[in-house]
Amino acid sequence: MTGRILPNLLNPLYQPEVVPFPAPARRGPREKLPEAALREAFEADRSDAEIAEAFGCSRQLVAQKRSKLGLRRREKADAKRAPSRFQSKVATDRAARLPPVDHPALSEERTIYPATVTAVDGLPNVLVSAANHWKIGGRIAKGAWSGFPVYALTLEERATCPDSCRHWRSCYGNSMHFAKRLQHGPALEDRLEHELAILQSRHPAGFAVRLHVLGDFYSPAYVARWAGFLDRFPALHVFGFTARIDAASDPIALALVHLVLERWERFAIRFSNAPVDECSTVTVEHPRQVPADAVLCPQQVGKTASCSTCALCWQSRRRIAFLQH
Numbered sequence: 429m430t431g432r433i434l435p436n437l438l439n440p441l442y443q444p445e446v447v448p449f450p451a452p453a454r455r456g457p458r459e460k461l462p463e464a465a466l467r468e469a470f471e472a473d474r475s476d477a478e479i480a481e482a483f484g485c486s487r488q489l490v491a492q493k494r495s496k497l498g499l500r501r502r503e504k505a506d507a508k509r510a511p512s513r514f515q516s517k518v519a520t521d522r523a524a525r526l527p528p529v530d531h532p533a534l535s536e537e538r539t540i541y542p543a544t545v546t547a548v549d550g551l552p553n554v555l556v557s558a559a560n561h562w563k564i565g566g567r568i569a570k571g572a573w574s575g576f577p578v579y580a581l582t583l584e585e586r587a588t589c590p591d592s593c594r595h596w597r598s599c600y601g602n603s604m605h606f607a608k609r610l611q612h613g614p615a616l617e618d619r620l621e622h623e624l625a626i627l628q629s630r631h632p633a634g635f636a637v638r639l640h641v642l643g644d645f646y647s648p649a650y651v652a653r654w655a656g657f658l659d660r661f662p663a664l665h666v667f668g669f670t671a672r673i674d675a676a677s678d679p680i681a682l683a684l685v686h687l688v689l690e691r692w693e694r695f696a697i698r699f700s701n702a703p704v705d706e707c708s709t710v711t712v713e714h715p716r717q718v719p720a721d722a723v724l725c726p727q728q729v730g731k732t733a734s735c736s737t738c739a740l741c742w743q744s745r746r747r748i749a750f751l752q753h
Contacts, residue, residue: 537591553623705721705747726740
C-alpha cells in the first residue's frame with residue numbers, strides 16, 4: 429500500500445499506521461466521441477468528415493472508433509474516394525424522410541432534435557458564414573449582389589413556423605441532426621442588431637443574409653426589426669423563404685407582404701407555395717410537375733453549385749419550383 433507512515437510520538441510501542449494517499453484524479457481531455465453519439469451519427473448516414481467536425485475530433489479517430497465498434501460502410505464498386513462534405517448535392521437522388529404522423533415534435537411544435545436548440549447568450553455569433561453550407565455558398569458570384577459574402581441564420585423549425593406550412597411533417601430539418609438552432613425572441617433580435625452593425629462596417633460595399641435556413645418569421649415585431657435593419661444598415665441584403673402566406677388572417681404574413689413589395693431589391697423573401705405567380709415558390713415531387721409559369725431550381729438538378737453561383741432567387745421575381753427533399 430502506498431502512503432505515509434504516521435508514528436505515534438506519545439506511545440513508542442505503538443505500531444505505526446499507514447495512511448493511504450487518495451487515488452489521483454484522472455487527467456486528460458474528456459472523451460470527444462462517445463460511443464452512443466457515434467452510433468447515432470453512423471445510423472443517420474453521416475460521413476466521417478461530418479462526424480469529425482460535429483464533435484471536434486479528427487477523421488482518423490472517427491474511423492478507428494467506428495471500426496472498433498464494427499460500424500462499416502458499404503462502398504460502391506466505382507467509388508474512388510469519399511465525397512467531400514461541401515461538394516454540390518442534387519435532390520434527384522435523395523429520398524425524402526418523413527417522421528411518423530404521431531411523432532411528438534409535430535404536435536408539440538418543435539424540432540425533432542430539441543438538444544440542438546441553443547440560447548443566444550454565450551454564443552460568439554448568431555450570423556454564421558455560409559461558406560460551410562454546401563447549398564448556399566459563402567460568396568455570391570453573379571448578378572447584382574456579386575461579390576457579397578453570405579451569412580446565414582438558423583432558428584428552430586415548427587416552433588417559429590405556421591402549422592399551415594405544407595412541409596410541417598416533411599421539413600428538411602428532419603435530416604439536419606447537427607444544425608445549431610437558435611432560440612428566438614428579444615435576445616436574438618438584440619444580438620442581430622449588434623452583429624449587423626459589425627458586418628456593415630466590415631462589408632460596406634454589401635453583404636447578404638440568408639433567412640432562415642430553418643425556422644420562419646415568428647412575430648410582426650420581428651418583421652419590423654428587419655425593416656429597421658434595412659434602414660439602418662444600407663449594405664444589408666436579405667434572401668430566403670417563408671411559409672407565412674395567409675395575409676388575410678396572419679398579421680406576420682401581412683407585415684411580410686408589405687415589406688417584400690416595398691423592398692424586394694434588398695429583401696428578397698419568397699412566399700412558399702403561395703397562390704401567386706411572383707416572389708413565390710411551389711413544391712413538386714417530379715420535374716414533370718413544374719408549372720409553366722415557374723422555373724425549376726437549377727441547384728437541385730446539378731446545373732449550378734449553390735445559391736451563390738445561381739442568384740435566381742433574388743435576381744428574378746418569377747416563381748421557382750423546388751423538388752421536395
